[in-house]
Amino acid sequence: MTEPIRTAHVLGGSSDIAAAVLEHLARQGLERTVLALRSPDAEPAAATPSGVQCTLLRWDAVEIDSHRVLVERAVEALGRIAVVICAVGMLAHHAGLGMGPADVDEMVRTNFAGPAAALSVVADRLVEQGSGTIVVLSSVAAARARKSNYVYGSSKAGLDTFAQGMADALVGTGVGVMIVRPGFVRSSMTEGLDPAPFATDPDVVAAAVVEALGKGRRGVVWVPPLLGPMLGVLRNAPTGLWRRIAGDR
C-alpha cells in the first residue's frame, strides 16, 4: 500500500475527468487541492468535492510565462504536492483537413506545447521535494492518427511522447509519471459527438486512475484496459486496413 494522497494540483481545473478523479481521491482522504483554470469566477462550487479545501488560480496553459508562478503558488497553498493532474485539452467537432493555420496552432499549443512547458516546471519542483506523481491525460487518439482528428491526435501524441521521456528522465528521483490513455469519454469535450465504440464516463477513468495511484503504479493506464492490446495491434496494422477500420471517425 502507498501513502494516502492528501494534496492534488490540477492543470485544467474545470475538466470533467479531473473533477471525477478528485471525487475519488476525496473518498480516500484528499484534503487540499489547487485548481488552475482559465475562468475561476465561472467555476461552480459544486465542482469541488465536499470536505476538500480548494484554491482556484487563474491560469492559461498557452501563457508560457505563467507556469513558474502558478507552480510556486500551488506549493504555497498545498505544501508538499502529492499528485499533479494535467487535464488541459481541446477538441473540436472536426480536427482534421480544412482546419486553418490559426486553429491548428491553437490546438497544438493547447494540447501539447502549453502543457509540456508547464509539466517541465512541475517536474523540477517535484524533484526538489523528492516525491510526487504526475498524471498526464493523453488519449487513445495519440496511438495512431485518424483522418477526422489527426490534429488533435498528433497534439496528444506529442504530449504523450513528452511524458514518456520525462518518466524515463525522472527514474531515481522519487517522482513518477502516469500516462492515461482513455478512449471516448462522455464529457464536456465530447458533447454533441456520437460516442465511439468502448465509450466510457469520467467516473470510470477516475476509478482507473485512482486505483492505479493507490497501487503505486506508474506507466500507461488505458481506459478501458482492452484498448491497450487492441491499439498494440492496430497501430501496426497496414495503412489500408487502418483507414477502413477508422472510417470517418
Ligand SMILES: NC(=O)c1ccc[n+]([C@@H]2O[C@H](COP(=O)([O-])OP(=O)(O)OC[C@H]3O[C@@H](n4cnc5c(N)ncnc54)[C@H](OP(=O)(O)O)[C@@H]3O)[C@@H](O)[C@H]2O)c1
Ligand atoms: N473526453 C474525451 O473523450 C477524452 C478522451 C481521451 C482523453 N481526453 C483528455 O482528457 C483531458 C480532460 O478532458 P475532459 O474530457 O475532462 O474535457 P473537459 O471537461 O473539456 O476538460 C478540458 C479542460 O481543459 C481546459 N483548457 C482548455 N484550454 C485551456 C487553456 N488554454 N488553459 C487552461 N485550461 C484549458 C478546459 O478549460 P475551459 O473550461 O476554460 O475550457 C477544461 O477544463 C484532456 O486532456 C483531453 O484531451 C479526453
